[in-house]
Amino acid sequence: MNQNRGEFGSMATEQALDLSLPSCRYLLSAILAMEPSDCLLSHARACGGGSITEQAQQFILDHCLSTPGDFHAPYLKNFLKKLITQVECDHDSVLDQFYELYAHYITSFKDDSFGKRDSRICKRISFLFPDDYSELQTCPHSRVLTFPLKCSTNMLEGDTGCSIWPSSLFLSELILSHPELFSNKSCFEIGAGVGLVGLCLAHVKASEVILTDGDLSTLANMKLNLELNNLNVETDALQRNEDTSTVKCLYLPWETASESQLQDIMPNVVLGADVIYDPVCLPHLVRVLTILLNQTNPNSEREHENGEHYYNGVTDRSDGRYKPVNYDGYNGQPKEAPVAYIAFVIRNIETFNYFLSLGDQANLDIVDLTDSLKPMNLLPYMQSYNQADIKLLRIICRRTNQTIVT
Ligand SMILES: C[S@@+](CC[C@H](N)C(=O)[O-])C[C@H]1O[C@@H](n2cnc3c(N)ncnc32)[C@H](O)[C@@H]1O
Structure with a gap:
């Protein structure tokens, strides 16, 4: 869990609070991301130096709830x-506006009417960059990058694709922390869900962003989110587009994706977040990965005596950034072989081991990068997300070593 340091402790009780204080930024970001109420209360306490002071309450009113129409009513009602209750328990005084606001929610929205309302909510995910962050191309004018995302309150909606899963938060942090791995590259995501990873890829200027999913309602929601974030949506797989504000959204169930359809795509980087969970789908997922990762100019491969295909180059894995290289790129220039980054949570070790064995049979080289390629913690306010729960695999189409998951 993220620890809130409350570093502005007693000072904060004496002066008006504003967004220059990390604890205040965390509180605002947590409310916008619709973090659980307990998380909001702990940030509010940190703002007040240990208790939810009147200054902390005023900050919430002025900065966090100034446009209450934007909030999901049941969420706000529960938080209020x-x-x-917390402030009263602490024997502090509650600002009158909170009682008024709460009364408004009780009388305007009855609990039974919540159920009939749209189950879609809008979470605003803010990535907070450290002050010494030097990758200025990522966030030149601001230390905060916020994406509004429509998602569902029902985690199973859209075959699970209408919720934000922790691995996509992790991949997003990875992309923003290491833009050099994705900038100017053609990036292809499988099981892309709400589209957050694609937004980050577009932000770091991937040369092409192709998001795919096997669920049509998820795909519709994803398109909505891309448009909500001012990106253009293209649905033609073959259309080449130089415009980096255009993202492709394709329907791609792993079971029926054809070899020729996948071969037309030729991405440099394949991404997947939380896609290793259903054993029934895994053979299809591995087949898709194998085709996508096995794409090179046919001349760039040579066949070993034992019949295995190898890229004719070297690999550099000194910094965990594995770069399989071949020398048959355009005009004889070095060309990196396609690589996949898969982030996941181990929920069932047997399912994970099944994935590894299928990958092994398909001649995929699967390396655990969890300890060697870490993203920055750009979501320090998000107590519902723990970066340490997520594992990261790098996969290429070559068998060189064993995977050790720690
Ligand atoms: C757990 S969700 C993860 C969504 C998103 N990547 C994230 O991390 O927030 C799994 C995603 O994989 C997609 N998916 C599951 N099985 C699939 C299949 N057989 N073919 C294509 N997509 C599939 C689902 O529609 C869903 O969007």
Whole structure:
């Protein structure tokens, strides 16, 4: 869990709070991302130096709830109730506006009417960059990058693709922390869900962003999110587009994706977040990965005596950034072989081991990068997400070593 340091402790109780204070930025970001109420209360306490002071309450009113129409009513109602209860329990005074706001929510929205309302909510995910962050191309004018995302309150909606899963938060942090791995590269995501990873890829200027999913309602929601974030959506797989504000959204169920369809794509980087969970789908997923990663100019491969295909180059894995290289790129220039980054949570070790064995049979080289390629912690306010829960695999189409998951 992220620890909130409350570094502005007693000072904060004496002066008006503003967004220059990390604890205040965390509180605002947590409310926008619709973090659980307990997380909001802990940030509010940190703002007040240990308790939810009147200054902290005023900050919430002025900066976090100034446009209450933007919030999901049940979420806000629940937060207001918990906040009022907490402040009263601490024997501090609750600002009158909170009672008024809470009364408004109780009378305007009955609990039974919530159920009938749209189950879609809008979470705003903010990535907070450290002050010494030097990759200025990522966030030249601001230390905060916020993406609004429509998602569902039902985690199973859209075959699970209408919710934000922790591995996509991890991949997003990875992309923003290491833009050099993705910038100017053609990036292809499988099981892309709400589209957050694609937004980050577009942000770091991937030369092409192709997002795919096997669920049509997920795909529709994803397109909505891309447009909400001012990107253009293209649905023609073959259309080449130089415009980096255009993202392709394709329907791609792993079971029926044809070899020729996948071979037309030729990405440099394949990404997947939380896609290793259903054993029934895994053979299809591995087949898709194998085709995508096995794409090179036919001349760039040579066949070993034992019949295995190898890229004719070297690999550099000194810094965990594995670069399989071949020398048959355009005009004889070095050309990197396609690589996949798959982030996942091990929920069932047997399912994971099944994935590894299928990958092994398909001649995929699967390396655990969890300890060697770490993203920055750009979501320090998000107590519902723990970067340490996520594992990262790098996969190429070549068998060189064993995978050790620690
Ligand atoms: C757990 S969700 C992860 C979504 C997103 N990557 C994230 O991490 O937030 C799994 C995603 O994989 C997609 N998916 C599951 N099985 C699939 C299949 N057989 N073919 C294509 N997509 C599939 C689902 O529609 C869903 O979007």
